[in-house]
Amino acid sequence: MRAGHGARRLLPVPAVGEEGAQPSGCGEKEPGTGVPPSAGPDLGTGALSDPTRSPPALWGPAGAVPREQLPAAGTGSTRPPRRAGSSAAAAAGPARLKGPAELPGPGLLRTFVWLFLRGYLLHTHRLQLMSRRIYGPIWKSTFGHYQNINIGSPVVLEQLLRQEGKYPMRSDMALWKEHRDTRRLPYGPFTEEGERWYRLRQVLNKRLLKPSEALLYADAIGEVVSDLMVRLREERSRSPSGVLVGDVANLLYRFALEGISYILFETRIGCLKQQVPAETQHFIDSINLMFKNSIFATVLPRWSRKVLPFWDRYLDSWDTIFAFGKNLIDRKMKELEGQVERGKEVSGYLSYLLASGRLSLDEVYGSVAELLLAGVDTTSNTLSWALYHLSRDLGIQETLYQELKAVVPPDRFPQAEDIPKMPMLRAIIKETLRVYPVVPTNARVFYEKDIIIGDYLFPKNTLFVLAHYAMSHDETYFPEPERFLPQRWLRGYGSPHHPFSSIPFGYGVRACVGRRIAELEMHLALARIIQAFEVRPDPRGVEVTSVSRIVLVADKPINLEFIARPGAP
Template identity: 45%
Template sequence: MAVHLAQSAMQRSGRWLLLCSIAPALVSTRWVGGTRSPANTLPSTSQSKIRTADDLPRIKTRDMFYRMFVKGYYNRLHELQVYEKQLYGPMYKMGMGKFHSIALNSVELLEELLRKGEKFPSRGDMSLWTEYRDLRGIGYGPFTEEGEKWYKLRTVLNKRMMHPKDSVQYGDVVNEVVSDLIKRIYHLRRISPSGDLVTNLSNELYRFSLEGISSILFETRIGCLEEEIPVETQDFIDSIAQMFSYSMPVAMLPKWSRNILPVYRHYIAGWEGIFKFSGKLIDMKMEAIQKRVDTDQEVEGEYLTYLLSNTKMTNKEVYGSVTELLLAGVDTTSNTMMWAMHLLSRYPNAQDTLYQEVSHCVPGDKIPSAQDVNRMPYLKAVIKEALRMYPVVPMNARIMIENDIIIGGHFFPKKIIKLFEIRPDPSIGEVKALNRTVLVADRQVNLHFVERTNRAAL
């Protein structure tokens, strides 16, 4: 749950939506303080037709808390979203204190808003993450930076990470980690008391993903796939879990409670453990680079070496960016793999098609290269379809800073709109909240997964 919590840092307007795991297509926008748009800001040509946020149905704070904590939707927020859409329609307001959010429940409304987006994204209040960085003098990264600064930062970070032609260079590193994962899976099956089964595959994929992204970012192995995880690595994993588990209560509780309740101290301690671990690895790399420079040796290496020696990023910017990339790279990988395996296990025909393609491109015991993967359109289609049905990041945020905007016939002034996108695709089947169970039409899911995957592969 790292990435979707990180996306908006538990904002005070509907911040609990960040925890959703299964939801209908939903987008939220936010305005601060319930500001009303002056009448004279509406376009004069169609003033009688255009409505404002005041015309939308509203869910009050007490209703939100009642449904979450009394009716038990706190752990079933995906069902709550379905329920509220049935009650209020494709667009409605939600209030929490002086902050409010607007939910857009259709693909058309989402498209309309995204097409009217601005060049440099502004996600708004990221103070839950930035205040720790400000406290410790650490730079902002791709999650916490905003606007044009975010754009310039991503331009630097993308060059050796996001572009496909650049990511090819990490093929050997990834293959080494994959080989160790396979060895670990065989080991777990041998010692399994349940009979040749890996009882917690999700945990193993998480450890694999953390080992893989660490190998790329820090250019070193951290031991996640060893039989006994090193103490420092386990402390780091525990710190990530601690930071995220306390994010929601910290965001929801008033600041005056921080000196009374231990929640905030636990939250900060999580960040301390995260930056202590990543900072140590970064410092080790900086020392290695400096030794090479002092002895007139060529500075070689991959991603971290590139950031430290070939860019204009300051050391504090590197600390912030690399740590946030680390958090971003774990759940995005492990969750996608888990859902893809889940779907393939349910649909043997798709699994067999994929097996045939991989066996043809990588015969025998050959280790696949990046070039081999490029010859596997069905594999790519499976991953894309899994992401479409079960997106890793359930929401994204935007504030319209430069221009007023009209969405769904409703006018919103600039510096007031905030967007959250809640997943997944609404066409995978009818989803109903009934007896605390989300019922999905299996046949329709099967039809969409197999047919869409086949079409994508073509």
């Protein structure tokens, strides 16, 4: 269909620096799959592996590994490289490449048992860890309509992603496409593919992807952060204790949605007002309903769409999202026409898209609607988890506060230019994204060519599920992976990690287009909150853990106390 690139040489791991030497890359969501297929041992195998044992040392040192040194799937050892001078190897000739059917993996019955009877449907990220321990770094699985090859090793992931062609695909985004096709609406950057996708991304990347371009929106983000602080103080003052804020994730979700909407639409939509406008509230509710009904559409058979209400609710939710965005874009179009007639210069992201002439109006509608959903969960969930852990580790919180005091004068707020001088601030966000990757799985489909990984040949159109949670919790690269240790990202920390072991924003040309905006929002919001408050845990001692509902979220509301710091601006 399209000419692909050949497999590239694996690169060595860069030296670990202050930022941990990662590849660049808001992981794009997998709303169409909902539940990543991975499960326990196949029934009928006789001896079951112990799912509680520690993962074997499968991947060796944190460097690039040649193909012949990749671990054999389903084993706990790394094969030594074949010696070029070995007479036995020469006599044997080239090794036969195996097919996907020869990979280990759970059967349908075992998958059903683990997901629906053992309660892993909402803990599929944990199931990744168990599957990797049992089957090794690569395993096959079937879930719903999907036949998957699961990747649970950063070494294997690196070899896979370095074989990407010019137009890599995450998956076919079937559910999103069904809505667009049913309603005859345009595709956007998550649903488009091939050359059309590439053209879209080339336009959308401008004014967003480079750090210097993200700084164009620093004032807008700072304005929204200031409104967040106002709402935080209001919520705090309304509690009986005068310091407790309940369900901080809900407040931070509204902050993130207001922030990305302000950038995309160049107008405030009122998410942080005490009384949210009815139109905006309907929009927020529709986003939640769309993701909720995506799960049902993934796990239930297609015939059930005619007898159960989830499919109509799914379509109606998307209709509301599109209509909300279209209304704001049309408003901006009229405003721009007036500015051009008056000879005024236009600025802003939406103005750039509309004035560039490189996208049709339909393409702008489709792109903005999809971009709107891309970064909200990353910002809100990451900030919620970061505050939760800082409240429970006052030592780390104090280190961050002292860093802020050293960089930011006491009479002003943290600004974008302060962020590069605050390594602990950046490390806290990185560690939060490692422990709680917002999208615990991602996917790739290689339409252009066959793929070779180790001793396996995968035909084109194979769906690879990337088990990011398992990789970012790999104790080979992250000792004590369940512990929140931001210092592991600082310069001089003794444990190097593989550059593909934690890539929360994706990799390569499919990397999150809104990464720089999300990072700027998270850094500025966290810095402002810690500058103003000491954050303490829920006095009731409630422990919160993560569950997987397409994205990784808290299993119960995160309630925190915010104690005002004397003299804070």
